[in-house]
Amino acid sequence: DAGVIQSPRHEVTEMGQEVTLRCKPISGHNSLFWYRQTMMRGLELLIYFNNNVPIDDSGMPEDRFSAKMPNASFSTLKIQPSEPRDSAVYFCASSDREGSEAFFGQGTRLTVV
């Protein structure tokens, strides 16, 4: 398996624009997680899905952020409108069973100018 695949790897956008980050989890994994990493706040769990259903979105910072998982092989994280404080590295991760490790993608580095 190619692992968790995220796209794009880098995104530079202007404030106010819509940004969509994409993730393809490892085939057969039924849990998917979106994390945000910044120097100030470290790794924050934004939202996670189990069997394509959002289980906990309490980490989503505000209504400008939304996430979907229309099927088992694809998820998106959308920010609209984007702001400079959204600049961070966004990671997607997946896992296959309780107690097992999560596998991370390479991340998307988002810069909002």
Place this chain on the structure above:
Amino acid sequence: GNSVTQMEGPVTLSEEAFLTINCTYTATGYPSLFWYVQYPGEGLQLLLKATKADDKGSNKGFEATYRKETTSFHLEKGSVQVSDSAVYFCALTSGGYNKLIFGAGTRLAVHP
């Protein structure tokens, strides 16, 4: 709630020195414990794990033992190399859905 506390960095060592990075946790039930490593510009990779009390996880010369009595999972390596320079994260999952809770991360810098 569940949480992970790890020692603040940066930790700076000379090559071949002994490494310890402390990690303690608070959790309901019986968590699984993990150490992840993040090299510059990359995502997180699993370094080792332990799923029950007294288990020892090991990989690439790193070790950590799940201590339920002290709620700890300290990372150790007997002789570090320059290539071990990275950020190390302690983490746990507890309950369903494999929700991973991370510590703040500890940056390790190893000098020749």
